Amino acid sequence: MCHILLQDPKFFQLLLQIDIDLAEQTRARKCSCGGVLHRADYPRKPRACLQEMRADFSSRFSFCCSQCRKRTTAMSVRFLGRRVYLSLAVVLHSARLAGHCATAARLCASLAVPVRSLRRWREWWTLHFPGTPLWQGACARFMPPVATAELPSSLISRFTGTAAESMERLLAFLTPLTVRQ
Numbered sequence: 424m425c426h427i428l429l430q431d432p433k434f435f436q437l438l439l440q441i442d443i444d445l446a447e448q449t450r451a452r453k454c455s456c457g458g459v460l461h462r463a464d465y466p467r468k469p470r471a472c473l474q475e476m477r478a479d480f481s482s483r484f485s486f487c488c489s490q491c492r493k494r495t496t497a498m499s500v501r502f503l504g505r506r507v508y509l510s511l512a513v514v515l516h517s518a519r520l521a522g523h524c525a526t527a528a529r530l531c532a533s534l535a536v537p538v539r540s541l542r543r544w545r546e547w548w549t550l551h552f553p554g555t556p557l558w559q560g561a562c563a564r565f566m567p568p569v570a571t572a573e574l575p576s577s578l579i580s581r582f583t584g585t586a587a588e589s590m591e592r593l594l595a596f597l598t599p600l601t602v603r604q
Contacts, residue, residue, distance in 0.1 A: 426515055427586070434587050435476040438511070438594070441500045445598065446484035449497035458490030467502065471512030471536075480509070498598035500591070508536070510594055510601070517544045518576040548574040557599045 428434045450460045464482035472480045485496040503510035516536055552558055553571045562569060570577040575593075582589040582596070 426519070428511060428590055429471060429515060430473065431587070432473055432475060434511075434590075435473055435480070437587070437591065438501050439476070439479050441591070441595070442484060442497070445499065446486075446497040449484075449495060450486055454488035454491060454493060454495065456488060456491045456493070458488040460486035460495055461489055463487035463494065465496070468507065469502070470508045471516075472509055496602050499601045500594040500598060502601060503597065504601055508540070510597065511590065512536075513544055514575050514579070514590070514593065514597075516541060517548050517574075518579055555600060556604070557597070561596075 450462075452460075454460055463485050465485050467481055467483050469477070469480045480501060483496065483499065483502055485494060487494055499510070501509055501511075503513050506513060508516075549572060552574060553562070565578075565581055569581065579589065579593055582592040584592065
């Protein structure tokens with residue numbers, strides 16, 4: 424997978440537009456109580472974000488009900504749950520470590536990501552991700568089966584197209600994991 428995407432402003436713009444669309448779909452659904460959802464974004468300080476895109480990535484789209492005040496957060500391709508690193512960085516850096524392209528220490532130094540973070544991400548991909556409802560419901564659709572020990576590399580390779588297209592599809596596939604169910 425091409426790490427050039429981490430430096431591509433057009434790809435970051437695409438991710439932002441996808442998130443805007445996902446937020447609009449969430450807002451249009453209304454609250455379960457029937458109330459109107461009003462914008463109440465969460466501030467974020469995203470790491471691994473291009474400097475020129477930092478302002479656009481400084482909030483996570485969320486909503487608050489006008490009646491019951493319940494919060495609803497939109498799914499996202501930019502953020503993978505509550506992680507401070509962008510989902511693109513989590514996927515690409517974890518894949519790179521899984522592919523054994525470099526030792527963990529060398530990789531962390533070159534990416535400015537703490538070793539602990541990379542190890543935690545690898546643990547999440549290999550131990551926790553396979554137990555998620557998303558993966559439990561989707562893993563049988565991949566033939567031959569995806570090697571869970573090599574996640575996310577083995578999963579990235581299943582999404583076809585250019586580097587940008589395949590990463591967009593993978594991040595869209597992961598969106599249910601970005602919100603609490």
